[in-house]
Amino acid sequence: MTGFGESLCHRDGLTISAEVRTVNNRYLKISTRISEGYASLEPHIEALVRKRIRRGTVQVTIRVDRLRAGDECRLNLEVLDSYRRQIEAYCQQCQLGRAVPLESLLMLPGVVVENAAAAHDPGEDWPAIQETLEAAIERMERMREEEGRAMAADLRANVATVAACLEEIAHRAPLVAEAYRSRLAERVQKAIAEFEVTLDPADLVREVTLFADRCDISEEIVRLRSHLDQFHRLIEEGESPGRKLEFLTQEMLRETNTIGAKANDKEIARHVIDTKTALERIREMIQNVE
Secondary structure, three states: OOEEEEEEEEEOOEEEEEEEEEEOOOOEEEEEEEOOOOHHHHHHHHHHHHHHOOOEEEEEEEEEEEOOOHHHEEEOHHHHHHHHHHHHHHHHHOOOOOOOOHHHHHOOOOOEEEOHHHOOOHHHHHHHHHHHHHHHHHHHHHHHHHHHHHHHHHHHHHHHHHHHHHHHHHHHHHHHHHHHHHHHHHHHHHHHHHHOOOOOHHHHHHHHHHHHHHOOOHHHHHHHHHHHHHHHHHHHHOOOOHHHHHHHHHHHHHHHHHHHHHHOOHHHHHHHHHHHHHHHHHHHHHOOOO
16 A cells, blocks of 8 residues: 655754655565665664565665764865865966865865774664654554555445345346246247157256256355455454455455356346456455555
8 A cells, every 4th residue: 555654853963864655566575775874774674664564665765864073084184285286286377366265175085084993883873763764654554544444445345245246146046947947948848839749857857957056156155255254354353464355355256257157147147247346346456455
């Protein structure tokens, strides 16, 4: 499901901002962007995200600004003086006749050097980064929960459509064999009258019995009802039911296809089409359910 959360933290000379964005994906895919010097924390960030999110494309952006102490940087005076002399010589050669601003010299490469001995360990900042990231994830989850409630209502409506169609199919199923017997008897009587042939009633009974066996969908109806009950329970549980719902939907589609293939009845076929339409809508939605 889609979601967005952000958080900002100021602590011990650190300014940390975290953003978490999620979009729909059948699987879990995580991408991380973090300030320079903190790349070693990416495994910790991914592990934290995996504990909280199970499906979706997740983009995590973390910016860390740290106030530097005075002893963490120094001027390389030799490099600075070399820049100055070369620029002044160039200005004299070209008769430019103006001094080089000091602030311009300080921006040249190699003039300001970070003290390697005072280099900061990113792991020391992890507790603050973790807290900020968790706050962003919590805000993102609240947004996803709102979308989830709307999706659950839509799922329930489509499941109700499937249940209503199933009841119509269950009501019609016992009548299919009787309708076939009537049609067959009518055709047989017409053939007997037209061609003056005889027919053993037992043959008619045997043919109707075979047809009834081929068209028996009682087992499929029972299994489909069971799947619908499980679907309802999983929606109400709300504990990461996405994969289970996906499996149940596939099973319901399979049972529905079997009913359509076996029933051999126009009215049941119409309800099968309505059922499959609702199940396809369910299948598309649950691709985004965690």
